[in-house]
Amino acid sequence: KEVLQALEVEQTKARFQQQVHAFTDMCWDKCVGTPGVKLAGKEETCLMQCVDRFLDTSNFIVNRLEELKRR
């Protein structure tokens, strides 16, 4: 039983990392220009907000679909 629990924890971690890879791929293209000696403050903010706005977009669409179905 503990083995199963540990396995589930690992699967959750794997899904999280898979999402991080997908977000980094997409937000890198949206936010980072020519790579410099460190991330510019603007680039870092853009990366953080890119994740949040993507999830907002997804939530907005799910909620609106529910609403359209209910009508």
Added chain:
Amino acid sequence: KEVLQALEVEQTKARFQQQVHAFTDMCWDKCVGTPGVKLAGKEETCLMQCVDRFLDTSNFIVNRLEELKRR
């Protein structure tokens, strides 16, 4: 036996829908600009012809490959 037949029908539907997703993805980028309050007539025509011309392109290539092999 009827179960198997029903399953095949569902698989055919699934493949059809998967193709529709792929075509919509590709033809959306080719045909639709800034989304307005409805699809413009030109956009709709473009979407319809996009599907047909893609399948024509695929058929053209298959036929020409056959021809090249026969030579």
Added chain:
Amino acid sequence: KEVLQALEVEQTKARFQQQVHAFTDMCWDKCVGTPGVKLAGKEETCLMQCVDRFLDTSNFIVNRLEELKRR
């Protein structure tokens, strides 16, 4: 036993071809403009060097990661 060996040979071939497909896809976009009656000399050179520089890039990254870990 010989069957297994033959199978391994085929798997190696399959991986090789899969890589060739991926490289051709990527290097086509980097190297070939409007397709003419034959590949231009410049396009052919670009395709050959594209494969080599991609593998160099990959090796450079792997080596540098090892180095960063050792520090």
Added chain:
Amino acid sequence: EVRMQLAQANAQELLSKMTEKAFAKCITKPGAALDGSEKSCIAKTMDRYMDAWNVVSRSYMARLQRDQHAAHSH
């Protein structure tokens, strides 16, 4: 239940494509929150994407039927 799984997979795929297209078209510079014009753009993208899905679906179905008809008449 096969049918329900299918319908779910289909809805999931549509959702993921719409999110991808709306985010690419509407959120050029991610800000501190979705603003009104971004939301309106997302809503329009959803509606047009679903229209496009229907147009493509009808068009593809018509093509398959034309091809089948042509095959039988030969």
Added chain:
Amino acid sequence: EVRMQLAQANAQELLSKMTEKAFAKCITKPGAALDGSEKSCIAKTMDRYMDAWNVVSRSYMARLQRDQHAAHSH
């Protein structure tokens, strides 16, 4: 039969890539039918794509052999 499946998978992948590249390059505005210049563009794209596949294949094979040789000589 493993070999035949492989050859088929390979041909299938090549076909799908060529269709994708030719459609992207040659059909900028999908019209009522493929016209002559589109067909000629598709044919040239096919031929050049197959040339490119062969160039890449030879180049990658040569690289693998160079790398193997270098590994053995150390």
Added chain:
Amino acid sequence: EVRMQLAQANAQELLSKMTEKAFAKCITKPGAALDGSEKSCIAKTMDRYMDAWNVVSRSYMARLQRDQHAAHSH
């Protein structure tokens, strides 16, 4: 060993994304060898990509925790 496989899959994915991004950004015209400025560009792309991965990872984790907190407080 599940954990090790995971760590390996994660490293593999990161490696493949970094190679793709660095090659796209730094090798516009593949030459006879990687030159100094290309190598420097690849190194910077790697470092920034790993920075970006960490920023995205922290940001996504914080979001999941905010959402969970919001769900519990209702």
